[in-house]
Amino acid sequence: MNPKTKGKVTIRDIAELVGVHHSTVSRALSPVMRDKISPEVVQKVERAAKKLGYYPNLVASSLKQNRSFAVGVLIPDLMNPVFPPMIRGIQDTAEAAGYTVITANTDDEDAKERSALAMMRGRSIEGVIVATARRNDPTVEECIQSDIPFVLVNRTVDREDVNAVVSDEDFGIRSVLDHLVALRHARIAHVAGPQHTSTGYHRAKAFTDYLHAKNLPADLVETTSKFTIEEGRRAVRSLLLRDNSLTAIIASNDLLALGCMDALHDMGVLVPEDVSVTGYDDILFLDRMHPALSTVAVPKYEMGAQATKTLLEIIGGNVSSPVVLRMQPRLMVRSSTARASRPG
Amino acid sequence: MNPKTKGKVTIRDIAELVGVHHSTVSRALSPVMRDKISPEVVQKVERAAKKLGYYPNLVASSLKQNRSFAVGVLIPDLMNPVFPPMIRGIQDTAEAAGYTVITANTDDEDAKERSALAMMRGRSIEGVIVATARRNDPTVEECIQSDIPFVLVNRTVDREDVNAVVSDEDFGIRSVLDHLVALRHARIAHVAGPQHTSTGYHRAKAFTDYLHAKNLPADLVETTSKFTIEEGRRAVRSLLLRDNSLTAIIASNDLLALGCMDALHDMGVLVPEDVSVTGYDDILFLDRMHPALSTVAVPKYEMGAQATKTLLEIIGGNVSSPVVLRMQPRLMVRSSTARASRPG
DNA sequence: CTGAAAGCGCTTACAG
DNA sequence: CTGAAAGCGCTTACAG
Numbered sequence A, B: 001m002n003p004k005t006k007g008k009v010t011i012r013d014i015a016e017l018v019g020v021h022h023s024t025v026s027r028a029l030s031p032v033m034r035d036k037i038s039p040e041v042v043q044k045v046e047r048a049a050k051k052l053g054y055y056p057n058l059v060a061s062s063l064k065q066n067r068s069f070a071v072g073v074l075i076p077d078l079m080n081p082v083f084p085p086m087i088r089g090i091q092d093t094a095e096a097a098g099y100t101v102i103t104a105n106t107d108d109e110d111a112k113e114r115s116a117l118a119m120m121r122g123r124s125i126e127g128v129i130v131a132t133a134r135r136n137d138p139t140v141e142e143c144i145q146s147d148i149p150f151v152l153v154n155r156t157v158d159r160e161d162v163n164a165v166v167s168d169e170d171f172g173i174r175s176v177l178d179h180l181v182a183l184r185h186a187r188i189a190h191v192a193g194p195q196h197t198s199t200g201y202h203r204a205k206a207f208t209d210y211l212h213a214k215n216l217p218a219d220l221v222e223t224t225s226k227f228t229i230e231e232g233r234r235a236v237r238s239l240l241l242r243d244n245s246l247t248a249i250i251a252s253n254d255l256l257a258l259g260c261m262d263a264l265h266d267m268g269v270l271v272p273e274d275v276s277v278t279g280y281d282d283i284l285f286l287d288r289m290h291p292a293l294s295t296v297a298v299p300k301y302e303m304g305a306q307a308t309k310t311l312l313e314i315i316g317g318n319v320s321s322p323v324v325l326r327m328q329p330r331l332m333v334r335s336s337t338a339r340a341s342r343p344g
Numbered sequence C, D: 001c002t003g004a005a006a007g008c009g010c011t012t013a014c015a016g
Helices: A011-018 A022-029 A041-053 A058-063 A083-095 A112-124 A136-146 A169-182 A198-211 A229-242 A254-266 A300-315 B012-017 B020-030 B039-052 B058-063 B082-095 B111-124 B137-146 B169-182 B198-213 B228-243 B254-266 B300-315
Strands: A070-075 A101-103 A127-130 A148-152 A164-167 A188-192 A222-223 A247-252 A276-278 A295-297 A325-329 A330-332 B068-077 B100-105 B127-130 B150-154 B164-167 B188-192 B220-224 B248-251 B276-277 B295-297 B324-326 B330-332
Touching: A011 A022, A011 A041, A011 B058, A022 A041, A041 A070, A070 A112, A070 A300, A070 B164, A083 A101, A083 B082, A083 B100, A101 A112, A101 B082, A101 B100, A112 A136, A136 A148, A148 A300, A164 A169, A164 A198, A164 A300, A169 A198, A169 A247, A169 A276, A169 A295, A169 A330, A188 A254, A198 A300, A222 A229, A229 A247, A229 A254, A229 B295, A254 A276, A254 B012, A276 A325, A276 B020, A295 B198, A300 A325, A325 B058, A325 B127, B020 B039, B039 B169, B068 B082, B068 B111, B082 B100, B082 B300, B100 B111, B111 B137, B127 B300, B137 B150, B150 B300, B164 B169, B164 B198, B164 B300, B169 B198, B169 B248, B169 B276, B169 B295, B169 B330, B188 B228, B188 B254, B198 B220, B220 B228, B220 B295, B228 B248, B228 B254, B248 B254, B254 B276, B300 B324, B300 B330
Parallel strands: A070 A101, A070 A127, A127 A148, A148 A164, A164 A325, A188 A222, A188 A247, A247 A276, B068 B100, B068 B127, B127 B150, B150 B164, B164 B324, B188 B220, B188 B248, B248 B276
Antiparallel strands: A295 A330, B295 B330
């Protein structure tokens, strides 16, 4: 049962027990080399391995093969509800391919990002999935410089020669605007996310582009410095101070939208009777809130899974030229949006 | 800038550049061995390392030292909102001590649990934090057998010679019952969690113990097979079929409570006017729901942090005798509980 | 089909 | 204070 404590059984112990060279044991245990070994020996080795409670030492194997079968993931904060589904998608896909994933939280701080990447490089990760990218990102530059395979997810960078899996922000924002316009809203505001992120930037751009195309005013934009509830509160107050004729607010993500609803509630403004509010991402439990937040659902799990598949292909050398994959998001109409209180 | 691509710079490259033996480089780069090397050499080595863009190969170092500076974490599912804060507590604490964490989802399936542990052992993790324990758990037995340092978190096992960080279930359930009794509830039901988990079991036990002590009936207990919303729905229907005089339901966790509220809503039973409902854990956004769920808050981040500290101490050889740490939970009264509709 | 040898990049007693 | 050697547990050309 427990022949040697501390899991110190090596390939040499098996070799000794079976009476062959340890290189033969190595081959017998390797799925790809196994067919070069006689079936009887393979069987003996397997039995002995089981009997001794052998676990292959992956770190020795990594060192020799110069592969770690590990990938890194950089996210801002695990506690932000957008990420768990994305990471689960990454983990499931990586694991199915025999890879381990190492996740690090950067809190969107440059120092943490650098040290996380350094740690990952030290662990010889074969590639990295980056969910923390800013439009101009030093970490991404480092990956390019150092030839580390990487795929961006959720956010991307301005340069277009990289692999990325993002949501189609333009489509998402247009769906929201179509919906709001159909509800007769004319004074629509935007609580924009940080402009150094592709999500914040492209959603804001989609917003103004749409309104300009329809000859509607696009002056009601308040930019935030972080995708947080607090920033959402602040933005709404500032917006209402500037112009209280607005009847709808499109927030750049759900957390900002939640902050908007909080502040509106505090000011006695009713959602959706007085003002409609929308979010983006479709995080957990939005449908149970009061009012239930209308939002744009992005396929978080699938994005993680897809990014991982792409990364694994790059690692495998199937060097498709860089491509950004735009996943189609879906408008979720719930009860935070209604007919405009003051139709345009 | 980029002297060698692919991060292949080794200690030998530095040695060559500086003109010393590679073992000297190793010493100069090691915080603990550094003082055995002349300051000038140390400086030269550091400069050369920076110039060449050197990253220490942690896998080689691990192999030699037989330490990996990595710990494993076993959780059921990252997407269950109880876990992200716990894992963040684990990651922050581990990282501060120079450790990397590898997380695996087991979906409470035995096969996944075993293969996850096998993978972690292969990666020479120095210890593991287990959030998936059943009261009688083969994985825990394996850790004991194999002398793998481990700490349980959230759930524990029946045997008491293990380290565990859990919430004080008895205290938590008593707080809820005190609150409900003060609101004049007399027919109180319990939607119990799976009895093979310590949380499900101890919360149920606390429930019946309390009522017995107060000479109140404790017959309204419905046991579920999983901590899920669906099981919560099912349990409530079954409970109401058995006895519709109940005025309050204590669910074993928040997900079950959410399911209870859903089913009650579908049946036209008002919460809290007709029936009060409570949860356990205090997951994200409960305060924004409708009605806001009263629950027992457990310090998830702190539990993760504490479990990690304990694990690191065990690894360090500071073998305090096994101790289970019971963190004090806190009753959060919100709007899903109110005065009994039919006082006892 | 199998063995013997070399080596992945480090660390660390052992000398000096 | 520094060098030379050995070795962590594997894998894999090279022979046979």
